[in-house]
Amino acid sequence: MAISDTGIRIEPGSFRDPTNRVFHRDGEVLRGLDDLAARDWRSLAATDFFRSLLAEGKVCGTEELVPTPVDVPWTAVLRHERIPFVSHPYEWSFGMLRDAALLHLNILRAALAAGFTTKDGSAYNLQWRGASPVFIDVGSFAPARDGEPWAGYRQFCQTLLYPLLLQAHLGVDFQPWLRARVDGIEPDQMRRLFGGTRRLLPGVPTHVHLHGAMQARHARSTTRDVRAQLRAAGYSRELASATVRGIEKLVRRLDRRPGASHWSDYQRTCGYSVPDRQAKERFVEAATATLGGSGLVLDLGANDGRYARIAARHADYVVAVEQDPAVADELYRALRADGERRVLPLVMDLADPSPGGGWRGVERAGFADRTQADVVLALALVHHLAIGRNVPLGEVVDQIVGLGVPGGRLVVEFVHPEDPMARRLLANKPEGLFPDYRRDTFERLLATRCRIERRSELPSGTRTLYQAVVGG
Incomplete structure (x- = not known):
């Protein structure tokens, strides 16, 4: 997909966040930002935590093009490093998916401590430099506000945590499940798999059954209603950070060493x-x-x-x-x-x-x-x-x-x-x-x-x- 005669090719996988789009031109990987996304980016770029993530290679190399090219319809344009080969989570091994999940959580903890969060929790936000994961969705960072849950929690569960639970606890390869649904494994599917004594396996009570129950309870509530309830209950960034630490501890404990095969x-x-x-x-x-x-x-x-x-x-x-x-x-x-x-x-x-x-x-x-x-x-x-x-x-x-x-x-x-x-x-x-x-x-x-x-x-x-x- 190209925009007029500018030589721009929109990345087909970049359309779910209307505030920013990834596109390609002249061999470069670029990201266009609207007014809101541009403000969030400039606030993010000024923080020490984000500079540290870049320096450590945890986030893909990113810089703003100044001045903004005049022939593009965005307020600001970022240039990203090119990942050598784009892969998908259903092409990763168990250890790869777990390390990708841990990097995502590590970045989220650092963001919360600095007053930011990530709007997404998808496994597709990560890629690889060889055997090292790297976070690529710079447009996902946004200022955090008290009383707001992590917006990416559901995505994280469906594309990262649930596949790991499936293989670690049941010995079932997760790859076919993720390949079948781009949005990952639904809580309803997981609840059917983790009944009986399996309900008590690590991570299952909270992130499968309680998550599913809360989702059903708030099915008719608006996002504003949920935020108000959390605020009234005293939900804060500190509690959000503690929750992320708990998930990180769980993911570190999950493992499924490969057995013998032909x-x-x-x-x-x-x-x-x-x-x-x-x-x-x-x-x-x-x-x-x-x-x-x-x-x-x-x-x-x-x-x-x-x-x-x-x-x-x-x-x-x-x-x-x-x-x-x-x-x-x-x-x-x-x-x-x-x-x-x-x-x-x-x-x-x-x-x-x-x-x-x-x-x-x-x-x-x-x-x-x-x-x-x-x-x-x-x-x-x-x-x-x-x-x-x-x-x-x-x-x-x-x-x-x-x-x-x-x-x-x-x-x-x-x-x-x-x-x-x-x-x-x-x-x-x-x-x-x-x-x-x-x-x-x-x-x-x-x-x-x-x-x-x-x-x-x-x-x-x-x-x-x-x-x-x-x-x-």
Whole structure:
């Protein structure tokens, strides 16, 4: 969406707060503010707490453009740092969602102490620099007033706290729930899941059942009525801060360490020999070395992140996609422990990648629309999609190629039908179902979409690596 001929493209996900809009122009991420939002921003920018958040990297880099550009319809315009890759909460692991929630609460506590609050509590207000969360919704800050509850509490519960409770207490992966509803999990849904003795689990009595009851009680009350009742009851910023501290304590206690899974043990069970692994590492190193410290690398089927880390030595940023939430969470925790800011782990089934969602299907962009990688790594992936998920081989190649920029590189591994892993997958399928799953067919399909630069057969003799140029 553009405004006249100014070159402005409005961000599709920025429309729910009418006082400010995020837009793009000339490669920059900008935010337009109306009169009220401009006043709030200038008050915020003058505070020590906000300067500290910026200095610590907890809030995305932001500055006001002075003078305000004359060709835009806003009172003030802010320029934000560009986040390397935009992701959605249903693509995060448990540890990522919890750390995002903790950052949100930490920022809110600091804001309340300085006389500010946040108007929103959505998980979508946060993004990532590698394994470090960052708050991006600067337009959410507003002056706090006594007697007013935290306006973002409901959003926080539905998009952050409830998904964490669901997985921590019940062992249910939250990602499908958040993907199904952009506004998150409703209190009514949670109450049905947490009946009986589950009602007493940490966080459930207050934030699920009491929250739902209060919501029902005030269903016909106006916001003004609720504020007046809270004011009369002596509700203050101090009480609000104490409430936030309580939620923060709860979130810190929630955990769900990943259990064992087939994929978490894949490096030991996949049948790779040491020479095979070393050959793959050398191949990936050579393919990414030409990036020279710039560019985006996409690692599809990242597993423990071995090859994503190699790519990160040469790229500006690496997005490591892994289907198994437990494996992705282990990778995230390892990257976080290392302070890694160039590798972003995401949870995603590549046979069912994230589609566009939200309002008109464009509020949250689909994975393919967000991804134009300079190098795409697809190692030990093709056979899982083609045989394991019954995706035609040509379609698999199309998907991998489509995620790269024209002129970018692909590093693809083809597992031959006689490989032990391929035989294991084929054993569970009707005989003769995949007559086209052959090396020569794959090579022909790849060559019609790319220019193959080099190929290397691994020492085992049952796997081949290809380096190709997209559209070459």
